Amino acid sequence: MHVDEFLFVLAVVLVGAKLFGELAEKLGQPAVVGELLAGVVLGGSVLGVVDPGSEIIHLLAELGVIILLFEIGLETQLKRLMAVGPAAAVVALVGVILPFAAGYFMAHAFGLGMLSALLMGAALTATSVGITARVLSDLGRLDDPEGQIVLGAAVLDDVLGLIILGIVGTLVTGATITAGSIAWSTISAFGFLFLAVFVGSFLVPPLFALLERIGKDHTLAIMGLVLALILALLADRAGSALIIGAFAAGLILAPTKQAHAIESGVVRIGGVFVPIFFVAVGAAVDIRAFLDGSVLLLGVSLTVVAVVGKILAGYAPFWLPVRKLVIGVAMVPRGEVGLIFAQMGLTTGVLTTQDFSAVMMMVLVTTFVAPIALKALLPPGQGTRDAEIGISDLTSDA
Numbered sequence: 001m002h003v004d005e006f007l008f009v010l011a012v013v014l015v016g017a018k019l020f021g022e023l024a025e026k027l028g029q030p031a032v033v034g035e036l037l038a039g040v041v042l043g044g045s046v047l048g049v050v051d052p053g054s055e056i057i058h059l060l061a062e063l064g065v066i067i068l069l070f071e072i073g074l075e076t077q078l079k080r081l082m083a084v085g086p087a088a089a090v091v092a093l094v095g096v097i098l099p100f101a102a103g104y105f106m107a108h109a110f111g112l113g114m115l116s117a118l119l120m121g122a123a124l125t126a127t128s129v130g131i132t133a134r135v136l137s138d139l140g141r142l143d144d145p146e147g148q149i150v151l152g153a154a155v156l157d158d159v160l161g162l163i164i165l166g167i168v169g170t171l172v173t174g175a176t177i178t179a180g181s182i183a184w185s186t187i188s189a190f191g192f193l194f195l196a197v198f199v200g201s202f203l204v205p206p207l208f209a210l211l212e213r214i215g216k217d218h219t220l221a222i223m224g225l226v227l228a229l230i231l232a233l234l235a236d237r238a239g240s241a242l243i244i245g246a247f248a249a250g251l252i253l254a255p256t257k258q259a260h261a262i263e264s265g266v267v268r269i270g271g272v273f274v275p276i277f278f279v280a281v282g283a284a285v286d287i288r289a290f291l292d293g294s295v296l297l298l299g300v301s302l303t304v305v306a307v308v309g310k311i312l313a314g315y316a317p318f319w320l321p322v323r324k325l326v327i328g329v330a331m332v333p334r335g336e337v338g339l340i341f342a343q344m345g346l347t348t349g350v351l352t353t354q355d356f357s358a359v360m361m362m363v364l365v366t367t368f369v370a371p372i373a374l375k376a377l378l379p380p381g382q383g384t385r386d387a388e389i390g391i392s393d394l395t396s397d398a
Contacts, residue, residue, distance in 0.1 A: 006056060010276075012049050016042050017275035028375075030131045033367055035275045036339075036360075039282020052284040057276070058347070062242070064277030065340060067270040069243040070228040073250015074263045075133075076155050087317040088152030095153065095313030095331050096160045099124035102305045110298050115171060115350045122168050123341035123359050124306045124334070126161025127154040128367070131333040135371045139378050145322050150330040153313075157331075159247075163190060169241045169344060192238045193248055196231055200252035208258045220258050221265020227253070243340065281339050281360075284346055289357040299361030306362050307332055307369070326377050333370040338363045 016038035024034030042050040051057065104121035112120065132154050141147045204227065211223055228249035235245030253259050289295045314328020342359040345351030351359070 009050060009054075009057070010060075012042065013038075013276055013279050014272070017279050021275065029371060030135075030333075030367060032128075032131065032278055033364065035278035036282040036364060039279035040285050040287060042279065043283030043285065045285065045287045050279060050283040052280045057280055060273060061277040061280040061343075064270070064273040064275070064280075065343075066228060066232050066242060066246040067225070067266065068274045068277065069246040070225065070250045071263065071266055071270055071274075072158065073247040073252075074224075074254050074259060074266065076158075076251060076254055084149050084152040087149050087320055088156060090316045091149060091153035091313050091327060091331065092156035092160065094316040095127065095310050096125045096157050096164075098312055099306055099309035100164070102309055103302060106301050106305055107298075110294070110301075112355065115168075116345070116355060118168055118171070119341055119345040119350055120302065120355070120359060122161070122164045123338045123345075124302065124309065124362070125164055126158050126334065126338065127310065127331045128333045128338075131367060131370070132330050135374050136330065139375065141378050144378075145320075146326045146330070149317070149320075149322065150327055153327075153331060159193075163193070163244075165241050165243070165341060165344070168341070188238055192235055193244055196234070196245065196248040197251050200231075200248070201255075204252050205256050208253070208256055208262075212258050212261075217261040218265050220261045221263075221269070224249070224253055224258075224262035225266055225269065278339070281343050284343070284353075285357050285360045286353050287357075289354045290361070292354060295354045295358050296361075298355070299358040302358060302362040303365045306334060306366050323377070326374070329370060329373045329377060332373075333367045334363045338366075 017035045020034035020038035020041075021031035022034070024037070025031050039050065039052075041047060043052065052061075100121040102121075103124040104117045107117035107120040108114075132150060136144075136147045136150065208220060208223070211220055215223075228246040231245035231249045232242040233245065235248070236242050253262055256262075290299070310331040311325065311328035313331055314326070315324045317324070317327075338359070342351065342356055342363065345359070346353070346356040
């Protein structure tokens with residue numbers, strides 16, 4: 001790809017992402033939905049402007065997803081997870097196990113191989129923290145007991161989803177699928193994340209406190225991004241996933257005094273690169289594949305499993321007097337993490353274009369449906385029940 005062609009494609013991608021993203025938000029949907037649709041329109045199945053197989057587009061998309069997971073880590077407060085205690089943990093665990101198992105067996109029933117079925121099951125696991133938090137915030141429901149449980153559970157199952165991503169990512173590179181290899185993949189994924197956060201929590205805060213004294217806010221943001229890139233590289237060398245390293249960098253910096261300045265700067269940088277990831281993913285969708293009855297049936301089946309699995313997870317903390325359907329529906333959107341799984345499967349050849357399109361259908365439908373359903377279940381102005389059921393009551397009951 002020549003420079004002039006690259007500049008043209010980059011300009012079209014950014015304009016398309018922003019226009020479709022703004023339109024989606026005007027219609028009450030997350031911007032990510034618009035960015036995905038922009039990719040579909042710009043991809044080979046419609047206009048043919050964006051080639052997701054281009055090495056440059058692929059590298060820019062990889063950078064975008066690293067920045068995205070760094071942002072998610074910066075927004076993740078582990079204290080919030082601890083505040084809602086066992087309720088969030090139970091919702092998260094059930095919300096990972098049920099969709100993963102059901103998705104795996106569903107894919108197997110459609111004749112897919114073990115690795116393909118594992119990837120499809122994994123794509124159903126993690127709730128999109130960004131989409132869920134945005135919807136609850138718009139509705140003024142973040143401080144509701146249900147909202148706090150959902151956020152805690154979404155954070156935890158995002159971590160679990162990233163760990164699963166690391167394990168599956170190791171397997172799709174060609175490692176032999178044995179009990180030992182799965183155990184080693186689990187240990188390396190968990191081990192790198194915990195070791196990076198543990199060691200980084202001692203070394204990084206003093207370093208960034210020094211940077212704050214000698215530098216400006218944009219310097220902090222750049223150095224934060226450098227930390228994310230370094231940990232992404234180390235995660236890859238350790239046999240884990242790039243995004244686990246980036247996520248770990250965010251977790252390390254989240255409790256620091258400089259986190260707000262870092263996040264503000266990184267969000268600006270991410271505003272350029274993150275949409276490229278979503279557009280590239282959308283461009284890989286072949287909408288003509290939906291005309292294939294088997295693809296459509298697989299997509300519908302995965303969507304049903306995705307929705308039902310999370311709604312059932314909402315009823316897992318049976319001992320709590322909360323609106324469990326609200327919790328379940330809020331856990332439904334898959335968003336960016338599901339896309340990461342799907343994209344990994346496509347680029348490694350584990351998923352065919354038809355399989356990828358079926359997963360994309362699931363991601364798009366769950367991302368569209370959840371905000372609409374939440375608005376119906378929790379209309380603004382109905383009042384919060386914090387006076388009746390406080391977070392402290394939930395954790396003490398649990």
